[in-house]
Amino acid sequence: MSAAPEQPPAPAAPPRHWEADVLLRDGSTAHIRPIRPEDAELLVDFYSRVSDRSKYYRFFSPMPRLSDRDVERFTKVDHDRRVALVLVLQGRMIAVGRYDTLRAGEAEVAFLVEDAHQGRGIAQLLLEHLAQAGRERGLEKFVAEVLPDNSRMIQTFRDAGYRVATEYEDGVLVLEFPIDATDTAIGVMQGREHRAEAASIERFFNPRSVAIIGASRRQETIGQTLVRNLVNGDFTGRVYAVNPTAGAVSGLPAYKSVTDIPDDVDVAIVAVPADAVQDVVLDCAAKGVHGLVVISSGFAETGEEGRQRQRRLVGLSRSYGLRLIGPNCLGIINTDPSVSINASLSQVMPPRGRAGFFCQSGALGSAILEKVQNRGLGLSTFVSAGNRADVSGNDLLQYWEEDDSTEVVLLYLESIGNPRKFSRIARRVSLRKPIVAVRSGRTTQGVPMGHAVRKIAAPPAAVDAMFRQAGVIQVDTLEEMFDVAQLVAHQPLPRGRRVAIVGNSDALGLLAADAAAAVGLVVNKSVALGAEAGAEDFEDALDAAIDDPDVDSVVAVYIPPLNVSGEEVANVLAAIGEQSDKPLVSTFLGVEGVPELLRVPDVAGSTAGRGSVPSYPAVEAAVRALARVVEYAVWLRTPDGPPPSPDEVDGDRAREIVGRLLGDRPGGVDVARDELRELLACYDIDLWPAPSVSTLEEAVAAGEALGWDVVLKATAEHLRERPDLAHVWRNIDGPDHMRDAWASLHELVGEDDSGGFIVQRTAPPGVPIAIRSLEDPLFGPVVSFGISGPMTELLADRSYRIPPLGSRDAAAMVREVRSAPLLFGYRGADVVDVGEVERLIRRVAQLQNDIPQVSGLELGLVLAGPHGSTVLSAEARLEQVSDARSDWFVRRMPTQPGDTLPS
Incomplete structure (x- = not known):
């Protein structure tokens, strides 16, 4: 056979x-x-x-x-x-x-x-x-x-x-x-991504018809509230009620299913029990609905069963071509009079304004909208994304970037699903429009139960740095967000940090000056007008401050005498605020927001036009908001050079070295020093030789090979970075001197030490610094900088950035650590070659950006001197990656952890 x-x-x-x-x-x-x-x-x-x-x-x-x-x-x-x-x-x-x-x-x-x-x-x-x-x-x-x-x-x-x-x-x-993957090809891909994501959000904000699935005749129900808010909000499109058991809802004919509606439906608002939502998706897909706003709860916020239900909902919606806001969300609002849609549970239709607002919490959404209305701030559009299962803040940023009616972006973030993409988009949007963000859980790294996000390996300080790097104005509270928003929405950006204070209260003037000094502003002019100052006094003083070339912004304080309305002073503030090319903020009668007396009419229909003067109940809040905006203006006006050109390094050679070292090692590999020297050399980083020695004879031979004037250094972990440098014997100039050094360090270290010794040339004196990088599963590459030593580690005195880095980012990293004065001549010391330090930071960032297989790299000891820097120690680890950053080069929608993608 x-x-x-x-x-x-x-x-x-x-x-x-x-x-x-x-x-x-x-x-x-x-x-x-x-x-x-x-x-x-x-x-x-x-x-x-x-x-x-x-x-x-x-x-x-x-x-x-x-x-x-x-x-x-x-x-x-x-x-x-x-x-x-x-x-x-x-x-x-x-x-x-x-x-x-x-x-x-x-x-x-x-x-x-x-x-x-x-x-x-x-x-x-x-x-x-x-x-x-x-x-x-x-x-x-x-x-x-x-x-x-x-x-x-x-x-x-x-x-x-x-x-x-x-x-x-x-x-x-x-x-x-x-x-x-050239920069041009990636740019083309990102341009298409931007247009597609903006188009998907535009469909939600500008529907011609809306169906409320789960509309109810019973008062105080979600379905009844949605119908009432849509109708009372003067929605200009058609509203359809879907209720299988009712003939009519709030005067609207009711249909048993969305498929029974005779006309097209653009957006469906879903308020049915969670276990019925999937059937609604199928009906909406059959009807040709473009998008779903799922108000219904009972999904990931309830536990594992709800998470599975949410994954099925997202997979089903996407497989039928639908985008989804929610579930467990408050809804969406567009105040444009040509649309005027309040498809939310909030009975408050905010006034027309310049700010687009994205939040994730449905519970906070109503309070936020009431706060907006009370302050007279006004919104262009509003989205409460709930569990953020599909549509996220990144999608809204893509839309608001091109939306002419949105001049300011407000974000309340409880989690960040794709921080790498957020960083990329926010950097671009911030160049055109200010982004003000509150991020909850900054200290605890807590995430609401309904938000399925992967863990970020980078420290919280790296996330804060990502916001700064992208030009985002990050604030600590919602109150502070509104403080900043009412300033950037109505006043011009300051040119610098110099402030004038004009007021009729000496006490409040001093508080303003103290607050300004505390947040890095410089008070160049302080005018105390006295308690009896009138409108003409304020007008003269404010005009002089605005015209002063040494003033970049003005703080006006007005506390009226008894039985005085302050209307005349308000008219002066409003007139100057409208005409000034410098920002004017006020503490006017202790009012919060943009009071009617200080508003400038707006031709676009907003509640308050450009030039309206924001007011703050406490002068410290006014100064704090101004300082936040100054930082953004400085970021905006600081030129950022391009990342290092690929021609300046040998990336192909570096990738070849990494491929050879990794081979078929699935568990990764720690890079030996000689191989690391070869890898770093591809990026013009010169790691000094440091042969390991285990005997006196080997130490003498190493000293002779290096030409003497060397150091002998113990490498035990508990001895590294000791401030007394007792584990280092310097300036060894011959065999006899090496013999003395060997004996002394052996006595210090002891016979049981397994750390060993190295021999290295004596380096020029300098300030010890450390530059590190890592590959985060969500961020991608992250780079950090700090002064070397145990105190830096204890105090977490490090700065962080997300590559690629331009010259602005590297310069900021060096200067924002608290120990930065050591590099700039502290107590009469030499000023180090800061340009070389910045170059090293950019080179490490470029290496990490180019090679995702580098899971971690540390230049643990670099001596930065007045004539350059010496890299004395370095470590690196390589790990295999299968899909490293593939989303950098292709468009793909994010999946939630544990998702099973549809067929």
């Missing part, structure tokens, strides 16, 4: 991160994943819906149907040399893209998109994900053959941001392009 033929090995499973939810150009969702053998039926069905013209463009010949052999060839790939990705929507395949390796480093790429879905950016998405898969598989270049009249596909390749070369061959256009 002959042996059975040997079966080919089964193809390896594709990487898990190749599967993701994605956002299309129009703001709807879909699912991308590797093709599977069991997709044969889906593929045949998909191909039957593709037009003959699209088939011809794909295969260059009529091909009306796929043979069984074709189906098998297209669905069975090895996920290495042959990779195919499909886009799935509502359980149907709507596009497929693939590459087939031609030769080492090169593959041919092709796409086919169902005609009904062309023009939605699907080919660009498939190309991004195929290019990332190709890079992970060692590919360097894609080629594509395209018919000359297939202009849409040609444009897809040209718009991708890659360098495309073309040539004609037998009547076919051959495109070739390297797929390395």
Whole structure:
């Protein structure tokens, strides 16, 4: 009996991160994943819906149907040399893209998109994900053959941001392009991401029709409140009530299901029991609804069962192309008179204003809206995201960046699901609009139960640094957020830190001056007008302060005498505030907010126009808010040089070294000193040689090899960074001197020490500093700086930044540690070469940014002197990573921990 033929090995499973939810150009969702053998039926069905013209463009010949052999060839790939990705929507395949390796480093790429879905950016998405898969598989270049009249596909390749070369061959256009992730290609991808995410949010804020699913006739119910708020808020679109048992709700005809509504529905507000929400999703998908606002509770905030229900809700919504706000949320508001939608549980419709507000807490949402109304601040739009299962603050930032009616962004954050993306978007938005943020749990790192986020390995100080680096005005309380918001929404930004104080109360003037000094402002002018000062006195003093070139902002204090309304002084403040190009803040009658007397009319319909003067009940609050805005203005006006050019380092060589050192070590490896010297040299960091020695003879030989004038140093952990330097013997200039040093240090260390000794050249004197970096699973690269020594560790005196770093970030890192004066001539010492310190920080940041396999790097002892820096010790660890930062190079929607992605 002959042996059975040997079966080919089964193809390896594709990487898990190749599967993701994605956002299309129009703001709807879909699912991308590797093709599977069991997709044969889906593929045949998909191909039957593709037009003959699209088939011809794909295969260059009529091909009306796929043979069984074709189906098998297209669905069975090895996920290495042959990779195919499909886009799935509502359980149907709507596009497929693939590459087939031609030769080492090169593959041919092709796409086919169902005609009904062309023009939605699907080919660009498939190309991004195929290019990332190709890079992970060692590919360097894609080629594509395209018919000359297939202009849409040609444009897809040209718009991708890659360098495309073309040539004609037998009547076919051959495109070739390297797929390395250039800054241009990444910029193109991020631009598409921005437009898609903004479009998805625009659908929520500007609906033409809204269905309330769970509308109720019973008073004091959620369903009744939603209907009443929509109608009373003068929504300009159509409102539909959905209730399977009622004929009408609040005068509106009621439909048994959203599918029974005869007209289109843009947004559905869902207020049904949690276990019924999934059926609502299916009905909304069948109806063609664009987005869901799920008010219903009973999801992740209730425990594990609720978390599973929430994961299924998000997966189902995205698989049917729907975006989701909530669940367990308060709702959304748009005060634009052309929309005027209050699709929330709050009976307060805030006045029209310039601020967009995002919060996660539904419980706080109503209180926030009441506070906004009481202060006369006004909002453009408002979102309470609840459990933030899908739509997040990042999505709102993308929308508000281009929204002309939003000039200030307010964020109340209880968790950050993707801080790396937040940092990138916030940096860009802050250049155009101020972002004011409160982040709860800063000290405890606590996260509300409904928020499924991964743990951040970086310390809390790194998160605060990320906000500063992005230009975000981070404040400690909601009250302080409103204090800052009413200033940036109505007054110009200051040019600097110099302040004038004008008032009719000496006591409050002194309090203002003390508060200014405490927050880093400089009082250049203080005018005490006396208790009887009138409107003319204030006008003269304020005009003089505004016109003074040594004044950047003005604080006005007015406490009226008895039986005086202060209206005349208010008119003066409002007139000067409207005309001034410098910010004017006030403590006017102890009023909080933007009082009517100090408001300037606004042509755009806002409650208070530009130039309105904010008031604070306490002068300290006014000064604190002004100081926050000054810091933002300084950040905005400080030029930031670009990160180091890739041409200045040898990144390819560094990656080769890392690949060689890691090899097949799944557990990672600590890098030996000589290999670390080689790696650091690729980034122009010179780690001084320090041979380890275990005997006196080896120590003498090392001293001779280094040319003497060396040090002998004990490396035991408990001796490192000792301020008395007892474990270091300096200036050894020969064998005899080395013998004395060896004997003395052995006596200090003891015979049982396992730390050993090293020999090193004597370094020039300098201030000891330490530069570290790590790879955080959420942040990606993080870099820190501080003065070396145990006191720095005890006091946590370190600064942090998120690479890539420009010159502004590196300079700020050096200067913001409390021990920074040691670098700038403290007590008559030499000023160190700070430029070289900044260069080292930027080089370490660039290395960490370029090579995610570096799980940690520490330049533990660098001596910074007046003529340069000497890197004396360094350590590094490498670890294998499978999907490191893949979301930097492709668009993918975030998943929650433990998510099971839909088919």
